[in-house]
Amino acid sequence: xxxxxxxxxxxxxxxxxxxxxxxxxxxxxxxxxxxxxxxxxxxxxxxxxxxxxxxxxxxxxxxxxxxxxxxxxxxxxxxxxxxxxxxxxxxxxxxxxxxxxxxxxxxxxxxxxxxxxxxxxxxxxxxxxxxxxxxxxxxxxxxxxxxxxxxxxxxxxxxxxxxxxxxxxxxxxxxxxxxxxxxxxxxxxxxxxxxxxxxxxxxxxxxxxxxxxxxxxxxxxxxxxxxxxxxxxxxxxxxxxxxxxxxxxxxxxxxxxxxxxxxxxxxxxxxxxxxxxxxxxxxxxxxxxxxxxxxxxxxxxxxxxxxxxxxxxxxxxxxxxxxxxxxxxxxxxxxxxxxxxxxxxxxxxxxxxxxxxxxxxxxxxxxxxxxxxxxxxxxxxxxxxxxxxxxxxxxxxxxxxxxxxxxxxxxxxxxxxxxxxxxxxxxxxxxxxxxxxxxxxxxxxxxxxxxxxxxxxxxxxxxxxxxxxxxxxxxxxxxxxxxxxxxxxxxxxxxxxxxxxxxxxxxxxxxxxxxxxxxxxxxxxxxxxxxxxxxxxxx
Amino acid sequence: xxxxxxxxxxxxxxxxxxxxxxxxxxxxxxxxxxxxxxxxxxxxxxxxxxxxxxxxxxxxxxxxxxxxxxxxxxxxxxxxxxxxxxxxxxxxxxxxxxxxxxxxxxxxxxxxxxxxxxxxxxxxxxxxxxxxxxxxxxxxxxxxxxxxxxxxxxxxxxxxxxxxxxxxxxxxxxxxxxxxxxxxxxxxxxxxxxxxxxxxxxxxxxxxxxxxxxxxxxxxxxxxxxxxxxxxxxxxxxxxxxxxxxxxxxxxxxxxxxxxxxxxxxxxxxxxxxxxxxxxxxxxxxxxxxxx
Numbered sequence: 127x128x129x130x131x132x133x134x135x136x137x138x139x140x141x142x143x144x145x146x147x148x149x150x151x152x153x154x155x156x157x158x159x160x161x162x163x164x165x166x167x168x169x170x171x172x173x174x175x176x177x178x179x180x181x182x183x184x185x186x187x188x189x190x191x192x193x194x195x196x197x198x199x200x201x202x203x204x205x206x207x208x209x210x211x212x213x214x215x216x217x218x219x220x221x222x223x224x225x226x227x228x229x230x231x232x233x234x235x236x237x238x239x240x241x242x243x244x245x246x247x248x249x250x251x252x253x254x255x256x257x258x259x260x261x262x263x264x265x266x267x268x269x270x271x272x273x274x275x276x277x278x279x280x281x282x283x284x285x286x287x288x289x290x291x292x293x294x295x296x297x298x299x300x301x302x303x304x305x306x307x308x309x310x311x312x313x314x315x316x317x318x319x320x321x322x323x324x325x326x327x328x329x330x331x332x333x334x335x336x337x338x339x340x341x342x343x344x345x346x347x348x349x350x351x352x353x354x355x356x357x358x359x360x361x362x363x364x365x366x367x368x369x370x371x372x373x374x375x376x377x378x379x380x381x382x383x384x385x386x387x388x389x390x391x392x393x394x395x396x397x398x399x400x401x402x403x404x405x406x407x408x409x410x411x412x413x414x415x416x417x418x419x420x421x422x423x424x425x426x427x428x429x430x431x432x433x434x435x436x437x438x439x440x441x442x443x444x445x446x447x448x449x450x451x452x453x454x455x456x457x458x459x460x461x462x463x464x465x466x467x468x469x470x471x472x473x474x475x476x477x478x479x480x481x482x483x484x485x486x487x488x489x490x491x492x493x494x495x496x497x498x499x500x501x502x503x504x505x506x507x508x509x510x511x512x513x514x515x516x517x518x519x520x521x522x523x524x525x526x527x528x529x530x531x532x533x534x535x536x537x538x539x540x541x542x543x544x545x546x547x548x549x550x551x552x553x554x555x556x557x558x559x560x561x562x563x564x565x566x567x568x569x570x571x572x573x574x575x576x577x578x579x580x581x582x583x584x585x586x587x588x589x590x591x592x593x594x595x596x597x598x599x600x601x602x603x604x605x606x607x608x609x610x611x612x613x614x615x616x617x618x619x620x621x622x623x624x625x626x627x628x629x630x631x632x633x634x635x636x637x638x639x640x641x642x643x644x645x646x647x648x649x650x651x652x653x654x655x656x657x658x659x660x661x662x663x664x665x
Numbered sequence: 666x667x668x669x670x671x672x673x674x675x676x677x678x679x680x681x682x683x684x685x686x687x688x689x690x691x692x693x694x695x696x697x698x699x700x701x702x703x704x705x706x707x708x709x710x711x712x713x714x715x716x717x718x719x720x721x722x723x724x725x726x727x728x729x730x731x732x733x734x735x736x737x738x739x740x741x742x743x744x745x746x747x748x749x750x751x752x753x754x755x756x757x758x759x760x761x762x763x764x765x766x767x768x769x770x771x772x773x774x775x776x777x778x779x780x781x782x783x784x785x786x787x788x789x790x791x792x793x794x795x796x797x798x799x800x801x802x803x804x805x806x807x808x809x810x811x812x813x814x815x816x817x818x819x820x821x822x823x824x825x826x827x828x829x830x831x832x833x834x835x836x837x838x839x840x841x842x843x844x845x846x847x848x849x850x851x852x853x854x855x856x857x858x859x860x861x862x863x864x865x866x867x868x869x870x871x872x873x874x875x876x877x878x879x880x881x882x883x884x885x886x887x888x889x890x891x892x893x894x895x896x897x898x899x900x901x902x903x904x905x906x907x908x909x910x911x912x913x914x915x916x917x918x919x920x921x922x923x924x925x926x927x928x929x930x931x932x933x934x935x936x937x938x939x940x941x942x943x944x945x946x947x948x949x950x951x952x953x954x955x956x957x
Contacts, residue, residue, distance in 0.1 A: 180864045203867030215855040216862035219800070220807035221785055227876035228863075231796075234871035241876070258785075258878070262810045280866070462825040488827020500851070501815070501822040504843040515826075535854055553827060 129316050130154040130177065130284060135189035137172060137340075142185075146172050148340040149189065154284075154333070157314035159307065161331040161348075163324055165360050166538045166568050169340040170320045174288050177318075178208045193284065204233060207282035211289045211566075213269035222248075222264075223257050225272055229280040243279050251275045251305070265450065267298030271305065278309065285309070287319040291326075292539070292566040295450055295594040300326050322568045325366045325597075325633060328352075329383040336361060352380040364569030367597075367633035367648040374652030387637035391651065395658035396641050400621075400650070410439040412476070413557055413588040414461060419470030421453075421460055430456045431467065432612035438557075443579055443589045445599040445620075447630065448609030454592040455497065457609070458559045461590070462494040463487055474557065493555035495546055497562045502546040503534035511545070517552035523581055524548075524574070540571025547578065558582070560591035564598045576602045600624055600632045600646045621646055668946040669939040670711065673885040674786035675793065676892070681778050683896035684935055685771055691903050692760070693910040695919060695929050697767045703936025704773035710940040711780055719776070727769045734761025742915045760912040777939075789877045796875040804859075815851060819844050895935040902928020 130153060137147040146169045154160055164170050175181040177191055179198050191198045193205060210216045219225050226244040235243075248254050251271060261269060270290055277285065287306065291299035303326045309315045318335075321327050328334065334351040336343040338361070344351040355361055356373045363370070368387030372380040375394075381387040414437065421431040430453040438444045448454050459465040461472060463479055472479040474492060482491070496502065505511045509530040512519060519526065524544055529537055534545055543563065550558065563579075564572050572595075579589055579602050592609075593599055599606050600620045607617035608630065616623070624631040624646040628639075631646070638645040638654075645651040669677070688700040734757050741756030782790075784806055792799030823840060863869075901924075902908040908925035911917040919925075 178865060180867075181861055203865060203870065208865045210858065210862065212855075212858060214811060215858035217807065218859060218863055218866075219803040221803070223878050224785075224803055224876075228868075229866040231873050231876050232867040232870065234874050236874065237876060240874070244876075261807060262814075277866070459821075464821050464825055485827050488825070493827070494822070494825035496818065496822045496825070498815075498818055498822075501819040502826070504819075504823070504847045506850075533850075535850065550826060559825075 127156045128153050129156040129194060130318075131190075131192040131195075132177075133190045133192075135173075135176065135191060136187070137169075137176060137183075138186045139172075139183065140185055144340075146185075146340050147176070150337070150340070150342055151189075152335060152342060152345050154316060154318065156316055157310070158316055158332045159310045159330065160316075160318045160333045160335055161324070161327045162318060162320040162335045162337070163361065163364065164337040164343075165570055166540060168337050170337065171288055173337065174208075174286050174318065174320060177284075177286060178206050181208060204229065204280035205283055207277035207280065207285045209270070209273050209277055209285070209287045209290050211292050213266050213273060213293055216273055217261055217269060220260055220262070222253065222259050222261055222272055225261060225276050226279055229276060233280065247275050247279045251278075265298075267294050267302065270294060270298075270302055274302075274305065283316065285315055285317045287317065289320050289322060289566075292322055296323070296596070297449070297594070299323060303327055303330065322364060322566075324364050328366050328369070348382055349380055352382060353378075356380075360570050363573060367651075368637060370648040371634070371637065371652045371655070374649070375655055384633055384636050387633070388639075388641075391638055391641055391655060393660055394655040395661050396654075398654065398657045399642060400644050400654060410441075412437045413440045413474070414438040414590060415473040416457070416461070417471045417473070419457075419460060419467045419472060421456060421465065421467040430612055431460065434470070434613050436607060436614045436617065438588060438590055440588050441583055441586055442604035443583055443591065443602055445603035445606045446590070446592045446609050446614070447594070447596065447599055447606060448592075452609045453612045454609050455561055458494060458561050458590070458592055462492060462559055464494070488553065490554045490556065492557045492559065493550045493553050494559040495550055495561060495563065497565060499539075499542050499546050499565075500535065502549055506533055507531050508534055508537070508545055512548055512552070515549040515552040517548050519548075522548055522551070523578060538571075539566040540568060540574065543567060543571065543575060544578075551582075555587070557588045557590065560589065560593075562593055562595075563591055564593060564595045572598060596624070596630065596632050597647075600634075667884055669942045670781050672888055673879055673881050674782060674789045675881075676885050676889050677781060677786070678790050679889065680892050680939070681774060683892055685774050687896060687899055687903075687932060687935075688767055688770055688774075691909070692763055692767065692912075693903075693908065694759070694763050695908075695910075696899075696932050697763050697770065699929070699933045699936045701766050701770040701773070703933075703940070704770040704777070706937065706940045707777050707943075708773050710943045711777060723769050723772060726772075727765050730765030730768060731758075731761045734758070734764065740913050756912045756914070756916055759916065763912075786879070789879050792875045792877065796873050799875060800873075812848065812852065816844065816848055819847065891938070892935065895931045895938075898931035899928050899935065902931070 132153065133151050135147055135150040136145050138145040150173060162170055162174070172183060175183055176187065177198060179201060180203055193201055198206070217225055218228055223244060226247060227240050230240045230243060248257055251274070253271065253275065256264065256268065261272065264272065274290070291302050294302060306317060306319065307330045310317050319327060328348050331348055333346060334348040335345045336351060336355065338358070343358070343361070344354045352365065352369050352372070355365070356376065362373050366382055368381040368383060368390070371387060372390060375390070377390055381390040416434050416436050419431050419434040420429055422429045434457060446454050446457070456465070460467050463482070474482070474487070479487070503511055505514060507530065508526060511534055526545060526548055529541055529545065534542060537545060563575055567575065576598065583589055603620045605617055606620050606623040607614045618626070621644040624635045625644045634648045634651045635646040638651045642651065642654050645654055684700070688696060735753045738757045739752050739754060741754030743755035744752040745755055745758065746753055788799050788802050791802060823844070905924060907920060907922045908928040910919060
């Protein structure tokens with residue numbers, strides 16, 4: 127049964143030259159899970175917001191949006207649920223129970239039915255133990271789950287999620303997506319979800335909707351849509367590794383999941399194996415060295431860093447991977463001198479951190495880019511921001527000129543990251559510490575950042591980055607290290623690191639396991655397949 | 666039966682209004698004595714930290730307040746001694762001790778009040794008065810820690826970028842001013858998202874109801890009646906003039922009539938009721954554990 131029907135929807139923002147959405151038509155049946163994808167600025171958010179009339183932007187609109195046969199203008203708020211990107215700011219109240227009750231209070235329900243519905247919802251989501259807690263004590267993933275639960279208590283017929291996992295780490299994001307899938311399956315709830323991280327959602331969705339420049343590029347079953355996308359590089363780069371391999375090989379039926387990917391790769395021979403990269407890292411100068419560093423936040427709390435020792439060579443990209451709360455960010459805080467370990471030594475270019483007096487550490491030596499990139503900006507325009515930092519705009523390795531007069535907060539995730547880089551690079555750091563540089567970025571921006579990091583290290587900069595993003599680490603790192611319980615348990619070049627790990631590894635590595643050695647990126651896997659050729663052709 | 670802390674917040678609120686109100690309006694050594702003893706016992710029962718500092722500081726405050734009255738106020742017929750031509754009288758001294766004991770007892774009560782009445786309980790009580798105030802309070806309580814943590818993040822980021830130096834006052838002030846300005850922008854920006862989220866969830870369409878996790882059960886009703894009855898008896902005894910005490914010009918002495926004795930007893934019970942309930946619960950729990 128058709129639940130949502132959009133016909134010839136066009137939308138133009140006030141003062142905008144071109145329409146943001148241009149005659150979009152599609153319809154969604156009840157119980158379908160629709161994934162919406164498209165590059166940043168393609169109009170995804172605008173489309174989703176136009177379906178929910180309370181959030182619809184102002185502007186010139188034409189066409190119809192019908193929910194259950196009636197115009198969405200006549201819908202009540204509880205018909206359509208909407209979850210936004212930022213877990214923090216869509217939360218209204220201070221307690222978990224109050225947040226869950228908020229929508230029901232607005233509907234004017236009596237105490238007894240609010241009590242029943244919140245109780246029901248919190249046991250469905252498994253958040254009973256958090257019912258009385260303050261929301262500020264919860265992690266980002268838990269907050270986003272509360273947001274979802276708070277929308278679900280009003281029993282919407284259609285659930286819209288606008289990049290709900292952009293601010294979450296991959297493991298939490300995957301849990302969140304699975305919860306959404308569970309809702310979809312258990313309640314036959316119709317879901318439209320816009321995502322950057324398609325690796326998780328595409329194997330689960332019923333339909334895939336791709337928009338480009340405000341037009342529907344493709345809409346249909348994910349396998350059918352994926353074939354049509356082979357030639358669209360900017361969208362393809364965000365697709366699952368299996369799909370990227372299929373695109374590179376031109377497979378007739380694209381593989382989307384790891385299982386399908388394995389089947390596809392196995393139709394190719396494996397006589398030619400890659401050489402192990404023997405890059406000689408011995409006898410290089412050390413840029414940053416941790417020796418037996420211990421740190422805890424408060425006297426009564428346990429150690430966060432427990433005898434952390436590692437060293438980073440000059441001119442390499444060192445990626446630190448690890449779970450939530452393992453102390454990765456704390457280690458960067460120690461390296462940048464913001465927090466002080468109670469024991470152990472940290473050396474930067476052979477000199478102890480403590481001996482860098484009066485900000486000399488930050489003068490052409492070391493800089494830290496934080497996880498929350500918004501905290502880098504203090505001024506009202508990008509231009510003022512860069513003048514403040516003393517950046518020479520013409521010397522930047524990327525182009526910021528179209529954004530100079532915008533407020534930094536108005537930039538997209540990727541643009542904001544580049545702008546922050548511009549500000550940091552003006553300090554001419556020799557060591558750059560990055561905390562989750564790919565958080566909230568779409569695939570195209572990620573590729574830009576990887577290229578930028580490689581260029582910077584080629585010019586002699588040393589980069590230490592903390593990340594959850596294994597695909598990113600596999601693409602750009604010279605060495606990867608696994609952080610666990612306050613120390614580094616293993617460090618190796620990415621080929622070796624990811625091919626030895628079986629869970630904490632890239633999708634490409636899982637696809638090629640047992641077939642190719644050391645193929646940890648989709649590009650490499652496809653290249654090897656092409657080198658070997660199809661088995662059938664050989665026989 | 667539940668412990669005092671688990672009673673309905675409105676009942677707890679009413680208890681504190683009664684017990685503090687009576688203590689403040691009756692400067693009577695008996696009532697003040699009960700009030701102080703009850704307040705201290707209550708504090709000792711629910712204080713888990715067991716730090717001696719608070720008692721010492723309260724005692725010092727008590728001593729200072731008790732001394733001030735006889736030194737500056739010389740009314741009263743019984744002169745104890747004369748300092749610099751100023752008579753120190755027995756009546757003024759006793760009045761000083763009673764009044765400062767009353768203040769200290771109120772301070773102890775406020776201590777326990779803040780320990781028992783957490784923000785959500787207070788909000789429940791205010792929510793009964795006005796749902797809007799309750800929502801605004803709740804949003805403020807959510808927003809303040811968020812803003813504080815964001816400010817410290819911004820400060821750390823700027824420090825690690827080394828843009829504003831700490832060794833130079835002018836730069837530090839300039840940096841702080843910028844941080845304040847961007848935090849204003851940040852607040853407005855996020856205010857919009859919060860407003861969107863509220864509207865998306867139907868805020869302002871109907872008359873809101875006010876949900877709370879606190880119930881008003883039979884024990885709450887019973888305790889409410891008990892508190893009101895005890896406070897009523899005390900107030901009756903005090904209002905009739907039979908339970909009362911005058912310090913000036915001469916000490917009146919405590920009058921003992923059936924009504925005044927009932928009044929004093931009622932206040933004594935009222936004052937000690939919370940620690941008794943807490944203790945009873947603790948004993949019952951011990952007993953239940955011993956049976957398992």
